[in-house]
Amino acid sequence: xxxxxxxxDLDEIERIYPESPLDFFRDKKLCLFKACLEKYxxxxxxxxxxxxxxxxxxxxxxxxxxxxxxxxFQRNLITRAxxxxxxxxxxxxxDQQADIVLFSCNGCYNSLMRxxxxxxxxxxxxxxxxxxxxLKKDLVIDNLKKYEILENLKIRFLHDLDFLYLIRxxxxxxxxxxxxxxxxxxxxxxxxxxxxxxxRTADAYxxxxxxxxxxxxxFGGTPVDYQEREAxxxxxxxxxxxxxxxxxxxxxxxxxxxxxxxxxxxxxxCPTCLYTLSKPEYRDKMNKWFGEKLDIPTIHLNELIAIxxxxxxxxxxxxxxxxxxxxxxxxxxxxx
Amino acid sequence: MEExxxxxxxxxxxxxxxxxxxxxxxIIQCISxxxxxxxxxxxxxxxxxxxxxxxxxxxxxxxxLKDSDIWYCYLCERCKRVCPKDNIxxxxxxxxxxxxxxxxxxxxxxxxxxxxxxxxxxFLIKGVVVEEQLGEPLxxxxxxxxxxxxxxxxxxxxxxxxxxxxxxxxxLKKS
Ligand code: SF4
Ligand code: SF4
Numbered sequence: 438x439x440x441x442x443x444x445x446d447l448d449e450i451e452r453i454y455p456e457s458p459l460d461f462f463r464d465k466k467l468c469l470f471k472a473c474l475e476k477y478x479x480x481x482x483x484x485x486x487x488x489x490x491x492x493x494x495x496x497x498x499x500x501x502x503x504x505x506x507x508x509x510f511q512r513n514l515i516t517r518a519x520x521x522x523x524x525x526x527x528x529x530x531x532d533q534q535a536d537i538v539l540f541s542c543n544g545c546y547n548s549l550m551r552x553x554x555x556x557x558x559x560x561x562x563x564x565x566x567x568x569x570x571x572l573k574k575d576l577v578i579d580n581l582k583k584y585e586i587l588e589n590l591k592i593r594f595l596h597d598l599d600f601l602y603l604i605r606x607x608x609x610x611x612x613x614x615x616x617x618x619x620x621x622x623x624x625x626x627x628x629x630x631x632x633x634x635x636x637r638t639a640d641a642y643x644x645x646x647x648x649x650x651x652x653x654x655x656f657g658g659t660p661v662d663y664q665e666r667e668a669x670x671x672x673x674x675x676x677x678x679x680x681x682x683x684x685x686x687x688x689x690x691x692x693x694x695x696x697x698x699x700x701x702x703x704x705x706x707c708p709t710c711l712y713t714l715s716k717p718e719y720r721d722k723m724n725k726w727f728g729e730k731l732d733i734p735t736i737h738l739n740e741l742i743a744i745x746x747x748x749x750x751x752x753x754x755x756x757x758x759x760x761x762x763x764x765x766x767x768x769x770x771x772x773x
Numbered sequence: 774m775e776e777x778x779x780x781x782x783x784x785x786x787x788x789x790x791x792x793x794x795x796x797x798x799x800i801i802q803c804i805s806x807x808x809x810x811x812x813x814x815x816x817x818x819x820x821x822x823x824x825x826x827x828x829x830x831x832x833x834x835x836x837x838l839k840d841s842d843i844w845y846c847y848l849c850e851r852c853k854r855v856c857p858k859d860n861i862x863x864x865x866x867x868x869x870x871x872x873x874x875x876x877x878x879x880x881x882x883x884x885x886x887x888x889x890x891x892x893x894x895x896f897l898i899k900g901v902v903v904e905e906q907l908g909e910p911l912x913x914x915x916x917x918x919x920x921x922x923x924x925x926x927x928x929x930x931x932x933x934x935x936x937x938x939x940x941x942x943x944x945l946k947k948s
Contacts, residue, residue, distance in 0.1 A: 476903040500909050503900040503919055511848050512889060513871045513880070514928040517794075522922045526915075558795055572918050584918075627849035642854070669814045673847030676815075678888040680845065683818035 444635035468535030472542035474708035484739030507548035518564035524552025543628035543707040613747035616658030622700035665694035732761035783833030809852035
């Protein structure tokens with residue numbers, strides 16, 4: 438069995454559908470992978486869900502999908518085979534329901550790719566199979582033996598940022614507002630910026646990442662360069678919980694660097710980075726530890742698209758009233 | 774900086790690690806160029822130095838398992854991107870080392886893991902790491918499967934330890 442790279446081949450879509458890449462998705466079933474942290478930032482999910490529905494695409498969520506469990510693997514609380522088994526269980530469920538899975542979170546995206554990558558190791562694969570077999574007992578549904586490592590999967594994975602970039606002209610046409618020349622500091626997040634396991638060529642891996650910058654320009658904003666552009670948000674696979682002072686120093690440097698070049702807000706494609714960079718409690722701690730109050734607002738790409746499309750505030754930045762100056766940005770963008 | 778002489782090569786430790794995670798055999802290609810160190814966020818805020826850690830491993834120096842350094846890595850994969858060698862997967866090496874450290878009893882104790890207790894509980898009870906998920910909850914049958922997958926994993930011990938602690942607290946309150 439060959440364990441294939443499950444990332445969607447974007448170059449091929451651009452080659453086959455040069456005029457309108459959106460057409461590729463018209464007859465496909467899309468499923469939004471539910472990132473745990475969307476609980477705190479529902480606009481991250483609704484932002485993309487509403488857009489896809491407006492574009493007439495078939496979009497759903499999978500009730501049987503669990504957390505990706507990356508956080509537990511990264512803290513050595515589950516083994517590689519257990520992580521891979523949780524992953525394969527999710528993949529099995531997603532494959533029943535969809536052709537393409539979309540990810541709003543760098544962490545989940547990395548996890549799903551990583552779990553599959555582990556199966557290239559025969560020992561891990563054997564142990565993963567054993568675990569999945571042990572689950573079969575009560576699970577004979579419709580004569581399908583449940584949960585095995587599926588060969589020839591039809592399902593493909595796609596990061597929201599790559600998707601939105603691919604269909605950027607259609608996204609642009611759906612917008613009601615523009616970015617009013619706001620200065621935007623771009624943050625990609627480590628597990629988008631440094632990820633190799635979803636790439637097909639060395640060039641795709643190493644080339645500069647500019648999709649978010651290009652989207653900002655297209656939407657009428659100005660991407661601003663800043664020293665810490667490629668730096669980690671500070672979450673660091675839970676370093677922020679284990680060694681908070683060191684981790685928040687990284688967060689602080691990032692925010693300060695963006696603020697000092699006059700950015701109006703920081704834009705990112707990951708709710709974990711968003712959580713780290715925006716949590717009011719962390720901002721207070723940084724003020725206490727490093728002696729400076731930083732109040733630069735932070736926005737997820739999906740939330741921004743919802744704001745630009747003129748969605749109700751509840752649908753894009755709800756629950757975030759306490760985060761610094763976000764309402765200001767909302768008001769500037771949505772001013773008629 | 775502490776350096777090693779050629780006579781100090783010792784492959785025992787390396788073999789032990791590779792036995793557990795075969796992919797880590799690639800660290801033998803390390804040319805000690807230090808690119809990974811220059812770009813590493815953990816190095817910026819702590820004494821963590823991945824080049825030194827790899828050197829120690831290749832010399833059979835197991836003191837890395839006792840050092841707190843290995844617990845500072847951000848698993849950000851930056852080093853993988855800048856390393857001139859193919860397939861040196863430092864985050865995977867770090868996870869491998871942390872596992873060995875756990876096995877030998879040097880890893881974080883329950884107390885250091887307490888920040889994970891809540892997340893572990895939520896995962897085993899609800900299948901997510903937050904209090905409730907956005908939208909429909911995961912069906913109980915699926916949650917049972919997750920629990921079965923996690924049998925004998927450390928996550929279960931963290932979970933059990935948290936329950937024992939809660940019971941102790943309850944008893945204390947009562948008395
Ligand atoms: S993964 Fe770890 S060693 Fe590599 S750059 Fe990130 S923090 Fe440093
Ligand atoms: S960048 Fe790669 S080759 Fe250079 S010291 Fe680090 S691990 Fe070794």
